[in-house]
Each structure stands twice: as C-alpha cells, then as structure tokens.
Amino acid sequence: xxxxxxxxxxxxxxxxxxxxxxxxxxxxxxxxxxxxxxxxxxxxxxxxxxxxxxxxxxxxxxxxxxxxxxxxxxxxxxxxxxxxxxxxxxxxxxxxxxxxxxxxxxxxxxxxxxxxxxxxxxxxxxxxxxxxxxxxxxxxxxxxxxxxxxxxxxxxxxxxxxxxxxxxxxxxxxxxxxxxxxxxxxxxxxxxxxxxxxxxxxxxxxxxxxxxxxxxxxxxxxxxxxxxxxxxxxxxxxxxxxxxxxxxxxxxxxxxxxxxxxxxxxxxxxxxxxxxxxxxxxxxxxxxxxxxxxxxxxxxxxxxxxxxxxxxxxxxxxxx
Numbered sequence: 001x002x003x004x005x006x007x008x009x010x011x012x013x014x015x016x017x018x019x020x021x022x023x024x025x026x027x028x029x030x031x032x033x034x035x036x037x038x039x040x041x042x043x044x045x046x047x048x049x050x051x052x053x054x055x056x057x058x059x060x061x062x063x064x065x066x067x068x069x070x071x072x073x074x075x076x077x078x079x080x081x082x083x084x085x086x087x088x089x090x091x092x093x094x095x096x097x098x099x100x101x102x103x104x105x106x107x108x109x110x111x112x113x114x115x116x117x118x119x120x121x122x123x124x125x126x127x128x129x130x131x132x133x134x135x136x137x138x139x140x141x142x143x144x145x146x147x148x149x150x151x152x153x154x155x156x157x158x159x160x161x162x163x164x165x166x167x168x169x170x171x172x173x174x175x176x177x178x179x180x181x182x183x184x185x186x187x188x189x190x191x192x193x194x195x196x197x198x199x200x201x202x203x204x205x206x207x208x209x210x211x212x213x214x215x216x217x218x219x220x221x222x223x224x225x226x227x228x229x230x231x232x233x234x235x236x237x238x239x240x241x242x243x244x245x246x247x248x249x250x251x252x253x254x255x256x257x258x259x260x261x262x263x264x265x266x267x268x269x270x271x272x273x274x275x276x277x278x279x280x281x282x283x284x285x286x287x288x289x290x291x292x293x294x295x296x297x298x299x300x301x302x303x304x305x306x307x308x309x310x311x312x313x314x315x316x317x318x319x320x
Contacts, residue, residue: 012111024037026043026084043081050109053102054103076186080187081095082095171205176247177233177234178193180248180249181250182252182253192249200301214229248262249262254279257280262293264300
C-alpha cells in the first residue's frame, strides 16, 4: 500500500454546510449554494477569522485591496450570505453583527482534511481499480483506472464535483437577463439573477446559458464580456446565440413590501410569452419569495397551467 499526501486541506464544515476555500464553493449537503464571487470571499474571511470580530474596514480592504469598496457593497454580501445560510432577523446563527465593530462568524466550525493522508490501494491487474480512501474512513472515492500489467500508475487526481447540470440534447437554451432593480437598494444586485438561474436550470425542458458562454457572445457584440446584461442586451445576445427564449425580471417597492415579476420573452419578436408575479412582505422574504416564483416559472416552462401555485413540490435531489 502506498501513501500520498492529502489534497483535501482547509475544508470547513458548519451546520449542514461545507466550504471549500480553494474552489470557492459552498455546499449544503451535496448541492452547491449559489453565491456571487464577493459573497463567497466574504464568507471565507469570516470563517477563517471565526475566533474574533472582523471589522468592516478589514473586510472591505481584504475583498478589494486595490480599490475603494463602499460599505453598501459589504452589506449586500452579508445580506446574501445570511439568506443563503438561513439566518433570519430574529436569529443570527451564523453571522453576528457587532455594533460599531463589524461581523463575527459564530457557528461552530470543524476543519477537515488538514494533516490527513490518503491511502492509495492498487490491485495489480491489467484493468485495475484504484481505491482512494481517506484515513479516517469517512469518505470513499472509487476511480476506474487502466493500469499497466505491473500495476504502476503515474498520477491519481482526486476532485470534488459540484452538481452542475449536464446539458442534454432535448433542452432548449434559456438566456437570463439581470434584474431591473427599481428599489434603489444595491443589496439586490447580482443575487436575484443567481437565484433565478439556479432554479430554472432544474428544468428538464430548458438549460440556462452559463456565464462563460454569455461572455463569449457579449464579446462578439460589444467587446465587453462583463457588460451589464440589460433585457435589451440579453435579447441581442440571445439572437446572436441562435436562442429563442429569454427571461427578464423586475423588483420594485410597494410600501414596505416588494413586487417581483418574471417574464419569458421570445428573443426574435420580443413578445412576452407569459408573466409570473409575486409579492414579498418585507426585505427578509425577498429571496424565498423569488425562489418560489422561479420554481413556478420553471413549471410554466414545462407546460404547467397558468394558475400553477407559487410553492410547487421540489424536484428530487440528484443522487451523488
């Protein structure tokens, strides 16, 4: 039996979550949690500094050391993280605000992988099976491998896979625009589109076009692969990518509540195929309301009737 150093270092577990700083990945169970890059970086800093309060100034300098970052951007990241982790206004289980100082990650964290080794067992057969076992015995990864008859293997790679949907031939491309934010509150920027993309991509009918492909198409249109995806620009991108369907969303205030709307449009004609609308009672319920609205929209895209409920049964979780 040969022993190789572990590649699994600085993996953090807390509650039902697992955070991989190297891969910038947060998992809840086996499912990836959609987060913006700055939100995941904020979480990493808080988790790695969990024994102390992290000042707002330190967070802002760490997240963007070469430029000025407004405090509203930091507040947006904290908002996104609390929603993703399940913190509520009444209970801050994970991220505590320390008035006049900053934030502290308060949930108990277990660090795994450090100082551990992987035992590599190779059966000496022409068609061998490589068994990679964590020393604690808690994780087994089996990799089918073709080995030489003497049983020599050059390099073995161990990789954590996120559950990104695999494109299938029957799924039509769906282009998703950035939300039109009429609230004036930057806390909603970026995160609303990510929630919609994640939910709609569970559909067996459509496949959300990923950001890399969107950037390629944007570059061919504007020479700006990071341009803000307004509805008009998204429609152009959709046509350039020979797509037929796009999704746009709006959020606007209504007293202390928020009205959220999703609309599916034909990219060629610009005609609205259908609209879905929901109301969130307050800012704390926006993401959960949007998630339900996107789930109902997913069912509409699959041919469900117009009066589909806003809280449809979730799809079964894919097996690992």
